[in-house]
Amino acid sequence: MIKGRIHSIESMGLVDGPGIRTVVFFQGCPLRCAYCHNPDTWNLQGGTEITPKELLKKLLRFKPYFEKSGGGVTFSGGEVLLQPDFLIEILKLCKENGIHTAIDTSGFGPGKFDKILKYADLVLLDIKHANDSGYRNLTGQSKKGLDEFLKALSNSNTKLWIRHVVVPGLTDSKEHILKLGKIIKGIKNVEKIELLPYHTLGINKYEKLGINYKLNNVPPMDKEYTKELENLLKEYIKKKRL
Template sequence: MIRVHSYESMGTYDGPGLRLVVFLQGCNFRCLYCANPDTIAYKGGTDTDPEEIVRMAVSQKAFFGKKGGITFSGGEPTVQAKALLPLFRRLKEEGIHICLDTNGSIWNKDVEELLQLTDLVLLDIKEFNPARHQTLTKHSNEQTLLTAAWLEANNKPFWLRYVLVPGYSDFAEDIEAMGEQLGKYNMIGRVEILPYHKLGVHKYEAMNLEYLLKGVNENTPEQLEQAAQLFRRHFNTVYIN
């Protein structure tokens, strides 16, 4: 069984084309800006038969067209890598394009096989500087960068996603350093800059949790464009999502 938090049909922000987005339960990061705090706990969600997800994907296949498919997000999907393997194999049998939105921080044989079955990885790099990444997520970014290197070495296409949080992940020197290391990767199809937002703050209130970035303002258009210019020095295709 797979622990599913929720679904989104006809999603357009999590991979190419129209997509069925499956948000999974459980995450090993504690990002200060997390918009889905209700997906963090490992317990919770709805225990779901993988075949139910296959049926949903097949029923929407006509809408996917040539570019669309299914995206697994969260939470952190690789927390459930072992349970996802049979599902991914079935989706491949049905000819459905698979995206995996991951922070890249978990590594074992199940995760490696899962990535091999994935058509496109959406790799979330929260911050390049190790200390700032630790502050922002309460977790190391070492394995995330190793995962990026593995994707490159194994010719696995991926998109780099970066949430631009004022005062936390908008440092020019960190974006430059990341560009110098990853800009040479041929497998990075695009960079997506995700603006910081407060759309999930009401969830913290409902869960009686304190939102720790309430004093941080959302990005101005100028801040987003400045970051995009920094990324464009190193990457060919950069979008503000």
């Protein structure tokens, strides 16, 4: 019997896809992003063990609420791709029950991407950095994992929203944003692009867990400048596609 591990369930997600979303946070992540605000999801052995059918039963309780808004369920993390068999089964069950699904991912997992994308209605893809050295510095992993997922996306018709966190001194230069644009313009089915300003709201979790926070001296990102960079990115992609 397939079982997965989840960290928690949020019933009123408003920024995790279209409409009101029930958000299921999966346990376990292969990345160690310097700005991660959920370090308590890193350990794959943590969380609560559950079967796909048990999880579906919980999700169906919320269906009357998210269905009215054109919403659905978003599977987040941690990293959802780290538990592919469990993810595939719950995506199948949601589809059978008329539930719109989204996966919020960094694109890192052991495989079965094609099958996952077959059943997911939407992908929220968090691109951490535009080159391999920057990716390693920020996440502790090579950008190769993301590149493999991008290949699977190119063979899929799944709709895509792209997100990128802008961190002062790391990902906030115009040069970096244009390099990100080069990656995005080569991806199909992109419906939405968002640049998110870095914030420090998760620091207290590191203190409680006794984990060193790598960006301790980095201030929150200016929201207006983040919007300026987002407009620059969208204009660049628009010109390249004309």
